[in-house]
Amino acid sequence: AQSVTQPDIHITVSEGASLELRCNYSYGATPYLFWYVQSPGQGLQLLLKYFSGDTLVQGIKGFEAEFKRSQSSFNLRKPSVHWSDAAEYFCAVGARTGGFKTIFGAGTRLFVKA
């Protein structure tokens, strides 16, 4: 069965500093991988996704993620964090069968300090 692990419950970074959020997945085949962001009181917004091809994926708001099959990882990065990036970030894996079911990690809360 597929699963997603986000080791960090919360992370605090200074505004302007770089960011990396970790994500490890378990899946029997090549997965669909996603990063979503959820701001307080807001719905989920897709930041980026990986299906195939180039393992470095560019997303919205300056985010990128790298798929590393050997490490079963899909870490999210941003070179310079803005205060508005403070939110909950979810890594997710999507099955390629079974109606495109998506399984979420526990989430990482990002705090940005001035």
Next chain:
Amino acid sequence: GAVVSQHPSRVICKSGTSVKIECRSLDFQATTMFWYRQFPKKSLMLMATSNEGSKATYEQGVEKDKFLINHASLTLSTLTVTSAHPEDSSFYICSAPRRAGGPGGETQYFGPGTRLLVL
């Protein structure tokens, strides 16, 4: 772009009553929709897969008789929380996948969620 809506956005009800939550895909058809539950400061837990024209598929540990799912049309799925109790209070989110283009063109669109408070 594709949009998924949910109604109501929030609902407060008395213990023992039933609450229906609607999930609509506004500009595309979805033969499958998904229902998630999110506890405060927790992740989304997949509850069930809603299938148009057939029975929903429930995840392990989810009570079928408590959470009734009906996928009445290609654009509407409903989740009914029957005989709701305070422990059913949560944030319920639906999603619908949309396939566009070739392989890898699938995108999951999420509704804004429904906050349920059972008193």
